[in-house]
Amino acid sequence: MEAASVTARQQTERLRYVPLDELRRMRALDGDPIARAHAFADACRINILYMIMRAGSGHIGTSFSSIDIVAWLHLEVLGPGDVYYSSKGHDAPALYSALIGTERLPFEKLHGLRRLGGLPGHPDIAATPEVNTNTGSLGMGISKAKGFARAARLRGERRRVWVLTGDGELQEGQFWESLPQAANEGFGEITAIVDHNKIQSDTWVEEVSDHGDLEAKLRAFGWEVGRCDGNDVRALSTAVTELEARAGDHRPKILVADTVKGAGVSFMEPRELARSGTALYPFHSGAPSAEQYARALAEIEARLGERLERLGAAPARLEPEQVPPRAAPRNPQRLVAAYGEALAEEAEREERIVALDADLYLDTGLIPFRERFPERFVECGIAEMDMVSQAGTLALSGVLPVVHSFACFLTPRANEQIYNNATEHTKVIYAGSLAGLVPGGPGHSHQSVRDIALMGSLPGAALIEPATDDEARAAVRWAVREAAGPVYIRLVSVPWELPFELEPVAELEPGRGRLVHEGAEAFFVTTGPVMLSQAWLAAERLASEGREVGVVSLPWLRAVDGEWLGEVTRGARLVTVDNHYLEGGQGDAVLAAAAPRGQPVTRLGVDRVPVSGTNDEVLRAHRLDAESLAGRIDE
């Protein structure tokens, strides 16, 4: 839901947050530490809401389900040298609010969620040295815990490590892969807490891929297991104490904390959410509307007031902040939606199509398909490797599997499985959305800028990145009707406005694209809507300086028809603009296609780990915005 959310809060104007002096006052209150932690957690909820509203996106449901745990750990539990992090990472607003509230992070960072120089959408140690490790790719938490604890052991020390995990996250194989060694080596330093809010990205965990008896599983893996209400700090505190006593020093511990997604705001809790498998939980990510914001804030503020009153303290004073509305794109390309509609259409005539999903069926455009062909829709949960290997034998059995996830997870996480399928010379279609640098908010765990390299060496595969809705539809048709082997369809998710009109295309011609802007001395060569629009704007800017620079949009990755490209650009210098790392990106392919004809190529692209920020900030920081491109034309 990253992509769809960035424009959701245009109406918002006036936000409120709990200022630092008020947070200090709450932390200093005498009385029951449990009650104090609950009050502090609600103050954090107000600030989480503020951060996400201001950013226009963020994961509110999981931030609210986990904040009681996170607040309590940061107030009462974590000692010097202790390590805490969330394995899932998308509850970063909860972490940030607790770090800010306990003055481990400068307060002004509160205003910078998902902004350049502020707080990245997922924790990143380069941007925020106060966090302990980069998270956002699921399932790595326990492995990372062992590394922290082991490093201390090597120094002859014992370091406590606290890891928060999601519950949907436990569908990832790496989680289970990481458990046995911790038990075998007696990593009693590790305490994992499962934020068991029962809802993953799309809907109920039990509808997506039920865990069954989770406690029995964890116990069978040799961990000491506890269970408690994770939104009740007293229950939590007691459960941890008991768990530690039972486990002793040499047994890793895991606490299944039953929480409520969106906890603390009645209408964000999934009280009415149907257990149908198709009902979507609406507050997984994205910012609430202005009206929802006002209602949520009022509810939390009232409860916080009551909590403070019970502690003998005055109500919290909130600081107002005026935030200018953000402009939404007017007539954007919505590639994922177009893709999803086209897939459903193709499925009408091609009965062999089966769609597989890894808990992102909203974000990968699968709603139309699932509605029309529920029996041909396979929900795999957050289990990309499993999904891909399963697709392999479906293909061997005469099915045409179409596999979906975000590009940043599908292509690296299931890479060996994708290759194994390719060695069987079957046809599997892989659709990777959320490709490229933008949206810039979520940060580098979600910015897929390696997928061309990861899929480029797949033997016999075709790689397509459409720039427009009709190209996305044509890509689906080509993949279903024409392709002989595997196809990777790379999709930018964020709705993106093109600053010019383009003729609709009915079909794609392998290796070829379109001349979008006339030129003479040089031509930008782009794939996808983001770089196409930036290159076009750069060409216009250069034209105003009297320079004739054109733009070619080329939806075929790697397989470039060099002859066609040479003709259409009349042998002029080419400047490739990769929405991807330079290494292994489309620039390499254009160079290889152009070199035999002696056509010079300059390659531009991402040359360092992507920053997190607004889309404009990110493009500018990587010198891939129109202005930068215009300036780099002579590089």
Next chain:
Amino acid sequence: MEAASVTARQQTERLRYVPLDELRRMRALDGDPIARAHAFADACRINILYMIMRAGSGHIGTSFSSIDIVAWLHLEVLGPGDVYYSSKGHDAPALYSALIGTERLPFEKLHGLRRLGGLPGHPDIAATPEVNTNTGSLGMGISKAKGFARAARLRGERRRVWVLTGDGELQEGQFWESLPQAANEGFGEITAIVDHNKIQSDTWVEEVSDHGDLEAKLRAFGWEVGRCDGNDVRALSTAVTELEARAGDHRPKILVADTVKGAGVSFMEPRELARSGTALYPFHSGAPSAEQYARALAEIEARLGERLERLGAAPARLEPEQVPPRAAPRNPQRLVAAYGEALAEEAEREERIVALDADLYLDTGLIPFRERFPERFVECGIAEMDMVSQAGTLALSGVLPVVHSFACFLTPRANEQIYNNATEHTKVIYAGSLAGLVPGGPGHSHQSVRDIALMGSLPGAALIEPATDDEARAAVRWAVREAAGPVYIRLVSVPWELPFELEPVAELEPGRGRLVHEGAEAFFVTTGPVMLSQAWLAAERLASEGREVGVVSLPWLRAVDGEWLGEVTRGARLVTVDNHYLEGGQGDAVLAAAAPRGQPVTRLGVDRVPVSGTNDEVLRAHRLDAESLAGRIDE
């Protein structure tokens, strides 16, 4: 142990196998099907031994532990339409012997294990349509089973799927990732059998990464679990019947079959193998010696005779076959050994070094390190993702982790984890052995020809592929002492003889290599010993035709000093030779470095899924042997 094994059987001369008419006779014997299956399994053992001796390599321990199961399934259990495959794949000789013995595969294939046009080292449907899916990458078996069963369900049918897994294999996260959906969707069609022989690649499973209570784990995941002696066909048969009765139609079943690695040959069974964590089981892969062969054959033949006698039948007649001895390289480069020694040396002075292994510590050169620094050696089991993420936080904590596995598993399987580490800007050294096309025996699951592409887009990383032992040592020193960020060291494992003398090098200069053969009109540019030797021989061959073609050996992947290369080759045409797919290989990098100077580049490399065969056969089939290279110089 793939690499070390290919030269092990030079002494062998006279082999014996059970011919087809004898196999038919045994299958047709009246009497107890259980006794018949045991006899047939022993006949298969003789043929497994023959195939592996003839090939000079193959996994004998697991073929023997599983053959009773495999034989019984193929004789008595599998019905029309049933699917069987082994998830681990390296027990392929057992599968082939059973397929041949039941005439599902042509008998003459018996003579072609690991030969071009014969039977690949791991099952491959392109080479052997009689097998059901490509295996050899671990942990994919249950996922694949769901695909087979689901495809049938989509057709309104019910298809039984039998999967054999290893026990070491269960350390892979994908196995656990694949279990819940099968339980949730009631895949009663699936029966998994764990060949629980207690020993993985290096040694005892319980020493490498103990499973604890395996049955409890599997049960907790919602599968119906059985257990039996897997080398006792009667016990096996009973256990499956009982398991099926308990499970009913809608519950997936898994049978933990307690087997003995090397079962059926007393000295191949690990009766004396110490449970020390460092004692290596010697019959995991590779061919036995001639003396061992003779002893093993005598033992099996005698037992088979007794079994047949009890069935009232005559002893088996074995067919002799004379096999010419294979030449071993005389003075080969042994990069992995050189690497391992250099790592241990560096660890003497650099105390931060910690080595991590994924059950390949013999094959990744780690014996010297482990012997000298047992406390700095971390055995992770077959858990590459877990190993890499753990290395990440070790690095964050001031350790210098050096991560080991085969290149074909490390770089695709843990790709997202490697990237996550890179985004933390820490230094982790990744050593991937078994890189490239050869050894050609194991087949494409083990021929790593995508790793440059998979590691090439890693921001801030250096990639090095040494061609000689001293370059391997220099690569380690550079990685430990000089590198600022992550390093990938790509190592050819097979001992490889260079047909010329090279001055030893003390250190590597980033981006640069060596002029190994003078030239004028063109220069081959290679990395690693295999392509270097082929290019050098091609240059000599061309010289005899009066053509002046040189050779440059360049150990730096991706980061090529184009100016240096242009000088040393005086701007002549470059012909890159990639021990890797063309796409995303070193050719792309050389092209990018040479293009700005207008130096023409022809790129040669692997252009289709690698074939399995002897090293010579494989190089020739891919037109990357010396003769082919000489002929392709003008491409």
